[in-house]
Structures are given as C-alpha cells and as structure tokens.
Amino acid sequence: MKKHVITMLPGEGTGPEICEAVRRVIDRSGVDITWEYEEIGLDCLKEHGTLLPEKTIKSIAKNKIAIKGPTTTPVGTGHKSANVTLRKMFDLYANVRPAKLIPVLKRPWDKIDILSFRENTEDCYAAIEHMVSDEVAQCLKVITWPGSVRIAEFAFKWARANNRKKIQCVHKANIMKMTDGLFLEAFREVAKNYPDIVAEDIIVDNCSMQLVRNPGQFDCLVLPNLYGDILSDLCAGLVGGLGFAPGANIGDNCSIFEAVHGSAPKYAGMKKVNPSAVLLSGVMMLKWINEHEAATRIEKGVDKVLAEAKHLTYDAGGTASTDEYADAIIKAMETV
C-alpha cells in the first residue's frame, strides 16, 4: 500500500469537528495516510499574529497535498482571506467544483451533473483596489493570456480524462471586450486541440438563467474567477446546498481540497454540521492521488447512508450528529 503524507488544516468554527469526522472515514477507507495537522484562520491569528503561519506554509510546500476545513473571511475590512492567500501563494489556479444530484435531497430536476472549472487566481481577486477619488472606488479586473490558457487546458484535459463531452466558456465578452474577450480567445485557441470535445461559449447572465431553468443541459463550464465563484455556488444550490458541495484547488505542483461553505461559528462544538462537503472533497483528493478504490468505497458508503436516510444530518432532514453520520458511513463502507 502506498504511503501518503497529507497536510490537514481543520480551520475554525465547525472545521475541527468536521475534519475529525472526515479523517476517521478516510482512515477506514483502505489508504495509508499520515496526517500533519497545521493551523490556519482567525484562531491562529490570535496566537501567532497571522492567518497563515510559516509552519503551515512549509507543511503544504513539502507535502504538496492538503485538505482544509472552513475558515472565516472578514467582510469589507480587516484581514485578507486565508483561502485566497493559499491559492495565490501556491498558484492553485484551477478550482474544480462538481455539482451532481443526490437522490435523497429531493430536487425538481431529473438530472444535474455539472463540472465547473473556475480560474482561481486572477480577475477581480488580484486585490488591486483603489479609492481613486473620495467618491470613486476602482477594482482592477486582471485577466492574462497565460492564466486563461492554462485553465482552459486544465478543463479540456480533465474533461477528456473523465469522458465529458462538452465545455462551455462562460463570459461577458460582449461588454468586457478586453478582459473577458481575452479569456474567450484563449478558450477558443485551446479548444482547437480538443476536437473530440464540443466547445461552446455562453454569456454569464444567460448561463445563470439557463442553469435555473434547465440545469440538465450543462456538462462542463470554464469560468473566470468571479463568475466561477458565483455560479459554482448556484450549481451547489441546485443540487442541495453547500453542505454537499466539494471543491479542489489544483496547481501544477500542489493541491488543496476544501469544502466551499463557511465555518458556521454559531454551530461550533455542537457536532451537528454535515461533513459531506469536506468528505467529498477528500474523495476528490483520493482520486487525485490515484487512490481510486478508497475513493469509490467512501462514495458508495455515502450513497448508501443517504439512500437509507436513517442517519442524516439536520440539513438533509435528519437528526444525526456529525459523528453519527460519519460512523454510519464507516459501517456502510464495510458492506459495499
């Protein structure tokens, strides 16, 4: 059995209790992982004076793989997001977010299976903002050719490897002709190398409307950072909310897997929050490190627990605690 060393970042709020449940499930899936626990977020700001201690950075840089619980980002003022800092520091340019229907969560659609590839480092997230007069604020939207090419290439490669048939580039190039125009131009250039995959483009407002009206028509989306942030949450909402929405932040040499939901501090310590989003992020991580059997075992365990509907957390209509839900998955894994 291959041995792995993976950095575990429990985060804050409900993060530690979620990550502990996730660790227990993954450890029972048939993989050999040594976990390096490291700190991140507002809690360690109080202790170390930084959201992201040097020791944490070194651990991620060494292991190249991390799984992360939720952290809190102050709104409007205060400290920068630890998530965005990590993505930028390790150039985790591809944010991959699957949205697939979960039968137990009754939704009004027959089929949703959407993969979003969000460019994760550019756009309005370049942190270039100025008050250019006392009544005018300006944010620079930074779109680059190499940044656009590499996310498009990543999406096409992933799509081909996973037998996906169509990718749509989401943009607003009819208005932002330079920035979104460059993103679309790069997408079209890359698409020429993948004639086996249908490449189309769609304007972001139309895409939003179509997602709500008929989400079954979509396959893969590749988006600049801001549209990707918003629409991937919309896709998560379509299939049942952020509690079941995993995510991967992938760079050329380092990857961090994380749920996209917040730290829910009001529930911290109550052990009632659904750990599925982090767990399914862990499944993505296992597949990324070629531990496909373990990943499939967990997926089947989750599917079984959700199908039986005896041990669901409150957001899925049940009363199970975080730990009871995790225990049920571990038990289910033994029989699948």
Next chain:
Amino acid sequence: MLTEATSRRAKRPVKPITLVGVDVYIITEDGIPVFDEYGAFKIEFVSNRGTKVWPGYVSPDLMMVNWYRCRFMAKGPVTDADVDVLLASLSKKWKWSAAQKLWNYGDEAGFSKAY
C-alpha cells in the same frame, strides 16, 4: 460645467485626503524588478497578478506575467512634485504602463494590500 444631475448626486462625508504613496505598474521580461531608493519614496512591495512577490517567500510554482505592481510609499510628507520626480527617475530604467497615487482618507488607507 456641472449637469443638473451631477449637482444632485449623493455626497459622502468629506475626509482629509493625504498623499502617501504611488502604485507604479512596470512591464518587464526580466523577472521581479529590483529598486534602489527613489527620492522621497521607498519600495514597500512588488506584486504580480495580485500576489506579493517581493519581499518574502515566493513559491517556485507561481506563474508570473510581465506586468508588476510596484508600491512606493512616502518616507514623509510628499507632494505631486515628488511623484513627478519618482516617475521621471523610474522612466530612465523601466517601462511603465500606469501609476496610481495612493491616498489616505482620514485615517483609512484608500488602497488594498497585496496577497
């Protein structure tokens, strides 16, 4: 000339405005720019695509483009004339695409930090 609508626009409370620095956007193919001191200013950081690349740790995995934001902060009270001197000095060595003055509004910085 002010339009009628401009006269009616919502107003923010007025705060004292202080010039405290300049962001200069430099284009170079030679990697992270290195600066000496430039008169009334000192270099605070250099960022690329919003990520700080000087000073401090830079991941070898970080992809950079040929466009760097270079933040020069005033060593003390400065005027627009000091900015002109800075830009003239930079122009001798660097190609730059834009410069943005940095102002404080009251006690608050009117500009973001780099990641």
